[in-house]
Amino acid sequence: MSDQIEAGCCGPATTSFETPAQTPQAGAKEVAPRGEPPVVVIGAGPVGLAAAAQLVERGLDFLVLEAGDRVGASIREWGHVGLFSPWRYCTDAAARRLLEASGWTAPDPDGLPTGAQLVQDYLVPLAALPQIAPRVRTGSRVEAITRAGYDRVRSAGRESAPFVVRVRRADGTAEKVLARAVVDASGSWTSPNVLGATGLPADGEASAAAWISHSLPDVLGADRKDFAGKHTLVAGAGHSAATTLIALAELAEQEPGTKVTWAIRGGDASRTYGGGQADELPARGRLGTLVHHLVTTGKITLLTGFFTDELIPQADSPDLGRVEVISRDPDGVEQRLTADRIVTATGYRPDHSIASELRLELESIMGTTPALGPLIDPNQHSCGTVPPHGVDELAHPEPGYYAIGVKSYGRAPTFLLATGFEQARSVVAALAGDWEAARDVRLELPETGVCSSSNAVGLGTGISGGLLNLPLITADASVSGGSCCG
Known part of the structure; x- marks a missing residue:
């Protein structure tokens, strides 16, 4: 199906969702009118699948596009790493509700999973739920996002035009998918920072x-x-x-x-x-x-x-x-x-090239939205001192497009999975027209113990780790693994 536009592209398209219209408060960003096209979620990692679970609970049609051949593809690359956050911080509330209704038993909330366990014990069963599985498409790399009939320059009528998501399948064929909104949870694992200290590649870095x-x-x-x-x-x-x-x-x-x-x-x-x-x-x-x-x-x-x-x-x-x-x-x-x-x-940096025909506004330091940048600046905050934030802080001038999860943090190395789950909940509530819930953002994060602005801790872009019971020091000082998935 080459260069074909699909509306309900993951099984029968849900008919239009008629929810009472709400007038957004000051600062709100209206999305394109709801109709046949689904919400497209980019990425089937923890935050992307959390958005899927929230969309299920809100009764909104959606499609999850994952570039890898399986869900949690990026995490599988560091599956050997143990997380330093216990299970209770590593699962989304809506996802847990759906899983538990299907008979899933949650892991020990105080246990420390590895990346592989996070995938196999949580993401795989979540993606396999009948409400989600037909709407997850792996081997589907998003190459570009635009508006139907609009480039970035054209304004009149823009907000009512659906998004067009250009997708490259694993077999090399291309297609175009219509979307009423796009939630980009693709992360930044595939765009690591260079070795050069200036932010540019060091001389000879490519040859080495x-x-x-x-x-x-x-x-x-x-x-x-x-x-x-x-x-x-x-x-x-x-x-x-x-x-x-x-x-x-x-x-x-x-x-x-x-x-x-x-x-x-x-x-x-x-x-x-x-x-x-x-x-x-x-x-x-x-x-x-x-x-x-x-x-x-x-x-x-x-x-x-x-x-x-x-x-x-x-x-x-x-x-x-x-x-x-x-x-x-x-x-x-x-x-x-x-x-x-x-x-x-x-560390890592976000790749916004797929959204080059959308109207994004990026803060000059971290490369995140201007409203979010000061809240997550690692010169001022550790990951445990980031204040609650949601749809308003994540909004771009392009209505209906949101980057959530680690990609939303730009170059800030202090992202936590719990933050991404709350972002997903807030954004999906807004897409459903429930602006009261969207703005009722709540977040409790574990402190690092070193939270002054002069000694803020950068914990990597959502993934770090450690080893269990190393013989290098005494057993009582051995380390369990790590991940900024608090």
Whole structure:
């Protein structure tokens, strides 16, 4: 079905939903009139499927488009990582209600799942529910979003035109899907930040790509051969970096010749060490405590003030040689080291290219909406101090388009799944015309224990982790895994 426009594209289209019209309060963004086209949700991860569950409860027709071949495709890539947030923070309320009505038994709310368990024990059964399964389409990558008959410049009548979502299927064929609204929960896993300290790729970064792994490689499992007996440089100061450092230190205990160097731009690593016992998620606090221990005992070499500027491969491939990494700080002071592997745990950035024909307004620092930017600025907030926010803070000048989940946070590294669930609830309530519920945003987040603006903690873009019962320190200080899914 090439370049075909579909209205009810996931089974029989639901007829128009007639709910009493409500007049939005000041600041509200009207959506396109409801009719045959469904709400299109981009991404079948935790936040996208939470939006699906909310849409089910609201009686709104929808279609979930997932680029991967299975739900939770991005999480499956770090399935070996343990979450530092217990189950009670990692599931959406509407999703739980639907699942429990089908006979699902919730995991222990105090248990700490791995990424793989989050997918298999929660996302897979959620996506399999009869209210959701016919409306989830995997292997469907969204390439672009626009308005039917409108480019970004044309205004008259724009708000009443449906969205057109251009989709590329796994077999290479294309189609166009009509939508009354678009909820983009596609995340940012596929658009990691570069290694270069300026936000631009370091000189030689492209030619050194074969030496570079992005966040959360399976150091003790599938990727072990890439790191055993080798010198690895880990760049980044968040919990994804901490996770990899812990795993590499464990590998060094098992594999002679394994060496670990950690490079950060800051003058010290206090933001990574975190709040320790003051953290309301104990496993998250222990994660930083363990990294601190590994640094102070010399198992990890810490380089501060490291501004990656240039990479020089010393051979044609990692099998034949190493790569030199050169730091040049703002004053021109150089640091140099040579490594076998580099892990870039430097965070992620949103890719808004699919919405280039929509009218987006992005805040200049984080790349999020102007109303949300000051609320999540990591220079002022840790993930536990972000205030409640919903549809009004997420609205763009393009009515009916919302980016939610980690993508809504732009480059801010402090996203929590609980935040994404509340975003989904608020946006869907607005799409249903229930503006009172949409604006009744409530959010209780676990504090990090280090929440001053001078020491805000960046916890990665929703995914970080750790290992269980490492023998590197005493058992009472062992760490459970991590994820910003509080």
